[in-house]
Amino acid sequence: MRFLLSCLFLVSFFNAFSQEEVKPEIKPVVKIDSLYREDQIYFTITYNLLVQGPPGLKQDKFSAGFSGGFLRDFPINKKRTFAIAPGLGVSYQNYYQNLTVSQSGDGSIIYGVNDYGEFVSNRFRQFSVDLPIEFRWRNSTFESTKFWRIYTGIKFSYVFAAKSVLKDGETTYKIKDNPDLNDFQYGAYISAGYNTWNIYAYYGLNPLYKSNVKTISGESVSMRTLNLGLIFYIL
Template identity: 45%
Template sequence: MKYIYLFLLGLNCSFGVAQNDVAKKEIDSLYKEDQFYASITYNVLHHVPDDLAQSGFSLGFHAGFIKDMPVNKRRTVAIGIGLGYSTNSFNQNLLINKNSDNTFEYEIVDEDDFTKNKFSNHLIELPIEFRWRTSTATDYSFWRLYAGFKLGYMLLNNTKYSGDLGNIKYSNIDVFNKFQYGLTLSAGYNTWNFCVYYGLNPIFKEASLSDNTTREMTDIKLGLIFYIL
């Protein structure tokens, strides 16, 4: 009986050690951070004509997956490469209309002459980030600073006008640059993180206004971004 008791005691100790090893292995596992994201932004047009003005809220919604690849032993520095979806609207007073020769013209109109005037788009995006954070294997509330570059391909676009000229709508017109790209930055602590996108190339292919001036209009997006493991 004595030997049986010693055997069971030894078996229990071995099992306890094995459990501790498993727990230790889980804590020390090669964890990754922030692989899913969702954000909402306020969209601002940049490099605009003097008389162009935005009205109401121009919103953007963005979501996707980023592959987190730590590059240091503490796993506080990483490279992220992902795939995402983005939809954006821009409410403003730049009317996009078709001429008799089926070409498009751009004209700034008085805000009192319409109730709605906007263009919107849907993009597939490729974000690339350099990531720094203060996370550990057991701490899920940490500071983060992610800077990078985002390339987008426009799948769909729409323009809508309702006003003195009637209702004017166009879809998938060839006046927008299909490829959009810019710099990104997100920073914050735990749940609350601010994000910025600064567009580097024009939204329109050739934004020639009625006075024959050419403007290279870009966009800036400011908002909140939320990360999920």
């Protein structure tokens, strides 16, 4: 009888042991944010042109421009493919050209359009704080950060530092923060591309110099800027 009871006990023990269940590992559910924003840091590299300048205006060398900043994205449709994005940034623009800026003996500023053989070097550069406001289209989704885009908008700039340097072989003229410059500048721009790489174009809607500025030959200095290059967006 004892032997029988012992056998029943062992059978019950092994039966209970064999029925022990291994619980599957529960992984946390990662929720994808469908209310995403395309907030971005941007950088631009451009070739700077001067257009609508006085007769004889030419450029030489490579006039480069650099800018960077941050854009805040505000989607305006349910699919979040359209958005408005204001931002804040800084720019550096450099120009090599034959519009010379010098000073007379009484300190007044003189403008001229000279042949390149008449001076050694001539350079103008400016630094500005930028406020871009752009209208955006993209075919992005909340599952992918790589997409096609077309962004266009207006950029307002305040020039906080500017300098022109003219070397004519005898004298070097350095003019800082020229009062004839338009401190507030604005223009339209467009960028288009895929993922990080995008082409970029900016056209100044107001001239670099004020309307009363003229060369020594009486021509108005009403030139505008045209910047062509690349813009990079980083999420």
